[in-house]
Amino acid sequence: MFKNPKSANLNLLVDVPEQEQRVPTIELKGRNHTQIIGRERTPKVSLPLTAIILVVILVATAIAGTAVYYNGLVNGRNQQIASLNQQIAKDNTLIDNLTSQVFSLKTEITNLTTANLEPKLNVTEEPNNSDLVQTFPNIPVVSVPYNSLWINGSVINTGHVTAYNAGLHVIGYASDGAVEVNITVPLVADAVYGTDQTIDSLIINNPRLIVGNDIGALHFGQIGSFQLGSLSVGQTADIFLAIYHEGVIANWTVTPLWTNSL
Secondary structure (H helix, E strand, C coil), X not given: CCCCCCCEXXXXXXXXXXXXXXXXXXXXXECCCEEEECCCCCCCCCCCHHHHHHHHHHHHHHHHHHHHHHHHHHHHHHHHHHHHHHHHHHHHHHHHHHHHHHHHHHHHHHHHCCCCEEEEEXXXXXXXXXXXXXXXXXXXXXXXXXXEEEEEEEEEEXXXXXXXXXXXXXXXXXXXXXXXXXXXXXXXXXXXXXXCHHHXXXXXXXXXXXXXXXXXXXXXXXXXXXXXXXXXXXXXXXXXEEEEECCCCCEEEEEEEEECXX
8 A cells, every 4th residue: 555644545446448358557646646556558469461471381381291191191002902903803813713723623533433425326217118118018027107216326435434324315306396206215226116105016016127227238126125224434335226206307316324323
C-alpha cells in the first residue's frame, strides 16, 4: 500500500474488457500527481510475408517428400509382386512338365503290365446264299434266308502279359442307324453265330453252313461257342466266322477286348 503522510486518496481500479484480458493496474491519485502502476501490454507481433512463404515452402516440401517416399515404397512392392508372378508362372510350367512326365511313366508302366490285341481283319456284309445255292446246286450248302457278316483275318497279342477273356465285340448298324448286330464272339475259326433264337435254331439244325466268300476254298462252320479264351504274349489267333442276322448292315465296328487277369 502506498501511503502519503499529508493527504492522499487511494483508489484501486481493475479494468477487464469483455473481448480481452488485461493485466490489472493500480492508479494512485494524489494532490500533485497521478501515477499508474502495472505491466505494459505485450505488443502484437506480425510475421513478415517472407517468413510465411518460407513456412509454406517447408510444409509443401515435407508433403512432397512423403509422397515420393510412399510412391517409391509402392513401386518396390509392385516390382516384388511382378517378380513373384514370374516365379509362379515358371513353377506352373515346371509342374505341367512334371505332370506330363508322370503321365508318360504311368502309360509306360501300364504298357509293361498289360496285354495288347492288334487285329488284322477283313469284314464284309454278304446277302443270303439263295443265289449261291441256285448257281452251285451240287455244293452241299444250306439255303439261309438271312444276311451274314463275315469276319476273317487274325489277331495278335503284342502286349507284355497274357490276354484273358479275349474276344471281338461286333456291332452292326443298318443304314438308318438301327443296331442289327451287337455280339461278342471269341477268337475262333470256322464258327457260325446267330443274333436271335430263330437263327440259332437254323444253324443248329444245319451244321454245314458256309463261312467265307471264296468258292474255291469253302469253309463250313457250326454254331460257335461264346466261351472266351486267352492269348499268350506274341501268340496269333486265326479268325474265320460268320454272324447271321436280320436286316442289312451298312456300317460296323469290330473291337478286340480282353482282361489282364482271370
